[in-house]
Amino acid sequence: MKRCALAALTALSTTWLCAQSLVGEPEFIRLQREAVASQRAEVMAVYQEEAKACWQKFAVNACLSNARKTRRAALEPLRQQDLLLNAQERQWRTEQRDLRLQGKQTGQPNPP
Structure with missing residues (x-):
């Protein structure tokens, strides 16, 4: 039963994550990382229970x-x-770097 619920939860979260178009929002990325970490902890807890039962x-x-x-x-x-999420974060960092570089270029006087 736990496996079915866990599989359904991961399938739903995967489709929800792919449906999001909020690339470039670090808060969104942070929240998704926390959700993935909690799901990973649940999977590992289930594995530990199964492994413990195996020894019997x-x-x-x-x-x-x-x-x-x-x-x-x-x-x-x-x-x-x-x-x-790593790809989204890389894209956000690239956008931020490009914005900083554009700001530096417009702030400098033009050479004669």
Whole structure:
């Protein structure tokens, strides 16, 4: 049940993140990073519970392998969100740098 809810949550947050066109707002980027970090913490907590339960079973290695597979599958959308946020932040930083450079160019007197 937790896996289904977690998968639905990551799918919804991924589509919501892609639908946003607020590139260049550092507050938006910061909030999204916090959301991704909290989702990552939830995934890791679920993995820790599954790994702990595996040690009570006979086939420990197979159970741990399955738990790792589900963890990797749950973390992949979060990784994609991180990459998208990194690209947005790079774009914002580039825009800010370009604005600073334009300000410096207009502030200087023209050479004769």
